[in-house]
Amino acid sequence: MCGIVGYIGPRAAVPILLEGLRRLEYRGYDSAGLAVVAKGRLKVVKAAVRVDELRDLVDDGLTGTAGIAHTRWATHGEPNDANAHPHTDTSGRIAVVHNGIIENSERLRAELVADGVALASETDSEALAHMIAAALDGAVSLEDAVRKTLLRVDGAYGLVVFDSKNPDELVVARNGSPIVLGIGDGEMFVASDVAAIVRHTQRVVYLDDGELATLTASEFRTRTLKAERTVKTPTTVEVIDEDYQLGGFDSYLLKEINEQPDAVRRALLGRLDERFATAHLGGLDLDPTELRSFRRVKFLGCGSAYYAAQVGANLVEEFARIPADAEAASEFRYRNPVIETDTLYVAVSQSGETSDTLSAIRELKRKGGRVIGIVNVTGSAIARECGRGMLLHAGPEVSVASTKAVTNMGVSFAMLALALGRVRDLSVANGKRIVDALAKLPSLLMEILKLDAEIAEIAGRYADAEHMFYIGRVRAWPVAREGAQKLKEISYIHAEAYQAAELKHGPLALIDATMPSVVIVPGDDLVTKNIGTVEQIKARGGPVIVVTNTDLPENLADAVIRVPACEPELDPILLGVPLQMFAYHVARKLGRDLDKPRNLAKSVTVE
Numbered sequence: 001m002c003g004i005v006g007y008i009g010p011r012a013a014v015p016i017l018l019e020g021l022r023r024l025e026y027r028g029y030d031s032a033g034l035a036v037v038a039k040g041r042l043k044v045v046k047a048a049v050r051v052d053e054l055r056d057l058v059d060d061g062l063t064g065t066a067g068i069a070h071t072r073w074a075t076h077g078e079p080n081d082a083n084a085h086p087h088t089d090t091s092g093r094i095a096v097v098h099n100g101i102i103e104n105s106e107r108l109r110a111e112l113v114a115d116g117v118a119l120a121s122e123t124d125s126e127a128l129a130h131m132i133a134a135a136l137d138g139a140v141s142l143e144d145a146v147r148k149t150l151l152r153v154d155g156a157y158g159l160v161v162f163d164s165k166n167p168d169e170l171v172v173a174r175n176g177s178p179i180v181l182g183i184g185d186g187e188m189f190v191a192s193d194v195a196a197i198v199r200h201t202q203r204v205v206y207l208d209d210g211e212l213a214t215l216t217a218s219e220f221r222t223r224t225l226k227a228e229r230t231v232k233t234p235t236t237v238e239v240i241d242e243d244y245q246l247g248g249f250d251s252y253l254l255k256e257i258n259e260q261p262d263a264v265r266r267a268l269l270g271r272l273d274e275r276f277a278t279a280h281l282g283g284l285d286l287d288p289t290e291l292r293s294f295r296r297v298k299f300l301g302c303g304s305a306y307y308a309a310q311v312g313a314n315l316v317e318e319f320a321r322i323p324a325d326a327e328a329a330s331e332f333r334y335r336n337p338v339i340e341t342d343t344l345y346v347a348v349s350q351s352g353e354t355s356d357t358l359s360a361i362r363e364l365k366r367k368g369g370r371v372i373g374i375v376n377v378t379g380s381a382i383a384r385e386c387g388r389g390m391l392l393h394a395g396p397e398v399s400v401a402s403t404k405a406v407t408n409m410g411v412s413f414a415m416l417a418l419a420l421g422r423v424r425d426l427s428v429a430n431g432k433r434i435v436d437a438l439a440k441l442p443s444l445l446m447e448i449l450k451l452d453a454e455i456a457e458i459a460g461r462y463a464d465a466e467h468m469f470y471i472g473r474v475r476a477w478p479v480a481r482e483g484a485q486k487l488k489e490i491s492y493i494h495a496e497a498y499q500a501a502e503l504k505h506g507p508l509a510l511i512d513a514t515m516p517s518v519v520i521v522p523g524d525d526l527v528t529k530n531i532g533t534v535e536q537i538k539a540r541g542g543p544v545i546v547v548t549n550t551d552l553p554e555n556l557a558d559a560v561i562r563v564p565a566c567e568p569e570l571d572p573i574l575l576g577v578p579l580q581m582f583a584y585h586v587a588r589k590l591g592r593d594l595d596k597p598r599n600l601a602k603s604v605t606v607e
Contacts, residue, residue, distance in 0.1 A: 002085075002099040003071040004179070005196045006160045006170050009187025009217045013067035014058060016189075020196035021051045021071045023244055029596050030079035032071045035086040035095040035162055036064030042092050042164035046070075046084035065217075066167050068160045070097035078122070086162075087126040089133035090117060093164050096132065098125035099192055100156030100177040108152070128153070132161055143214045146171045147225055150212075156355065158192055170215045174207040178353045178381060181205040181213060181220055183234045188215040195396060199241035203234045206379045235379065243396045251594040253399040253490070257580050258449055261442040263404040266393035267411045268438060277431030278422040279415035284372055285388040292423045294344040299326040300360050301348035304402045304485060305409065309348050310478035311572045312413030318569050319421030319434070330356035333363040345371040346416070347389075350397060350405040352380020361385050374412055376405050390416070399595045401490050403580045406482065407445075410573040414438060437567040441574070444564045448577050451561065455578055458545060458559045459585035462516045468493060469507065469517040470579075471537075473500035473530055476520035479572045483518060483579030490597050491587040500533040511542040518579070519557070522571040523550030531556065547578055 003024025007016045017034045025032075032054040033046020045058050051071060070085035086095040102108065105124030112130050113119065119126055128149060135145035142163045150157070156176030163169070172179055172190050182189030182197035182204055189197040190213075194204060205220070207213060211230060213222045222230045249255035271279050284291075297316045299309035309326035316324035329347065345364050349357045352375035361382060364371045373386035376394050383389065394408040414434070422431050462468070468487060472480030477499050484495035498507050500519070511517070517537050521530040527550060534556055537544050546557040549565040561578045565571075587594055 002192065003196065004068070004097050004099055004158055004160055004190070004192040005070075006068045006097075006162075006172070006190035006215075007187070008066040008168070008170055008215055009184065010065060011187065013064050014062050016200070017067050017069035018051065018055050018058070019199075020189075020191060021054070021069050023195040024191065024193055025051050025071050025596065030072045031081070031084035032069070033084045033086055034058070034067055034069035035088070036062060036067035037162075037164050037167040038062055038064045040164075042088065042095055042162075044086055044088060044095060046086065047081045048079045048084060064167070066162070066170065068095060068097045068162045068170065082121045083123050085125060087121060087123065087129045089129045091133065094129050094133045094136070095162040095164070096125060096129040097160050098128060099158040100175070102127065102153055102157065103155035104153065105155070124155075128159065136163070142166060142169065142171050143212060143223070144227075146173060147212060147223075147227065150175075150225060160190055168216055172207065172213045172215065174211055175209045176355060176358070179207045180379075181207070181215065183220070187217055188220060190215065194237050194239060195244055195398070198237065198239055198244070202237050202240070204237055204379070205232045205234050206384070207232075208384070209381075237378065239396055244398060251399065253401055253403065253584055253594045256397055256399055256404045257577070257584060259395065260404045260407050260577065261445040261449070263394045263408055264411055264445060265442045266395070267408045268415075268441070269393075271415055272435050272438060274432070274435055276422070277428045277435055279419045279435075281390060281415060281419055283388055283390050284416075284419075288423045291420055294342060294420070295322060296340060296343040297322065297324040297346060297420070298343055299324070299346045299348060299413075300329040300332055300357060301326070302329050302354050302356050304406045304482055305348040305350060305354070305357075307478045307482040307485065308406050308409035308413070309346070310481070311410050311475075312346065312348075312417070314475055314478070314572075315413050315417035315569060316420060319417040319426050320424050322420070322424070329354070329360040332360040337363075339364060339367040339369040341368060341370070343369065345369050346374060347371055347382055347386060348374045348409060349380075349382050350376045350392070350394075350402050352377040352382040354382070358382055358385060374409065376408070400597055400600050401486060401583075407573060407577065410576070411438065411441065414570060414573070433567060434569065437570050440566065441570070444566055444574055445577060447564045448574065451563070451578060452581060455561060455581045456585040458561065459582050460589055461559065462543070462545065463491075463586045463589040465493060465514065465516050467510075467515055468495045469503075469511075469515065470495060470497040470520070471500050471503060471517055471533060472497070472520040473526055473533070475524065475568070475572050476500075476522055476575065479520050479576050479579070480518070482576055483520070483583070486580055486583035487586060489600060490583055490594060491590055491592055492598070493586065500530060503533060504536060508536065508540065511537055511540040513541045513543070516543040516545060518545045518547065518582070520575055521546055521548040521550065521552065522568060522575060523548065523565055524568045524571065527552075545582075547575055549575065
């Protein structure tokens, strides 16, 4: 979580740091701060404010050509001025910004207090500043002091350290929390996400876990915690500065909802094989014999990625006719799972940095499991840890609530299931049917986006509800779960998802005139049963909103959102989009912060 920015070069650092923080605010926005050296002294400005308010606190005359900055998602200590980053040692020589969690921080803080250090915050991060300052006694370099400190640390960190007595270098370290270096012309950047630096350079270096880097304006060098030199070759990222602009939309959430047709086109480009009615997924690095060798598929993800993974599991069972299921990656490694060598494990993450998913991958690999990654960020930790997989090609996703990445996950899973099915018993005719349907998805998504005004009107009718049910059956069940998630995270309305047949086994007791239910009704062979579920809710006086792609009896529901039909197996991909739009309009009517919902952040890199 959290956002880190650092700069060293010939230009004024403060504008670069503030702009970088603004680009990273989706990663955390409880507080913000920066540190630069001005007139030979370290100057720190930080507070429990958003980045725009921090900008107002910074003196226009604050100069300095190197500095570090941070926007926080609180882990240790409540959001307040004292707990905001950067943190410094007692003398004000060392400044530190840190993402992650130091698991042995309680012991380290206790040792510092015993040595007479007066701690100024409740954070785990502050201990690092004091420890690095103590390790600098003598002729030790800043890099060696950081290395010595980190050898005593247990936990995750993305770290940038600034020494006011030597402001011509920054020392950076990574373990479990993303850090990327930006290579400029006579200047260097560091950030927790390329969003902060892409307007300045597209040449980047990703640090690996257990690796440090020392940056000057003209060069960088990298080493391990054991002081062994490493060689890093800069790569060029595909994203550009314009990808992070609002482009006339009122929020990144709305922008990203509307970008879904183009995002799906990118995901499909070059991957559909009409001749053999399959999908070419070269990144998997699995030949047909290997694909055929799998007897089970297991998807792992967190939050929206987990719900999308349930869609993927259903698709694999339908197309390939092998057992498949999805599990929350956050639970997987803690239950001592049985790892099967003939199972394909699929790790799913928008950011590619999700800590729980990354830990599950490492447990899998330790036990000999075969795992691929499906992520949206090239060079991310999960992409590198897996070594093979699929890129979502959704483009940068800034809003905390994921939309286009989730849709592209469903599309990617469909292509994976198609490839697995075609090396088994999925016929050419059925393969061609799916290929043709996938190719139509962008135009069908365009049709759904045209329903915006209609969905806004329906959302306005129910925005005052305190609770909602989301109901789905089989293919529609994960759609209901993701729909409820979207409403909760951006509108703060309590929403629960239930399998349609489970409604009568308890939850029906909550139905009354104040409890709207959103019922997802695909045009499959379960329509009659889903109509029965709607009738059960209506019989108890509950308002019903139906999202469907088929004709239903007149006056069945209080409101109907009808989307274009596709092949039944792909219904979940399309039926999820109007639920995103519904949540957006409810939240907008309630005046919520659409891109930065309370208590949340975009990339979850802590447990």
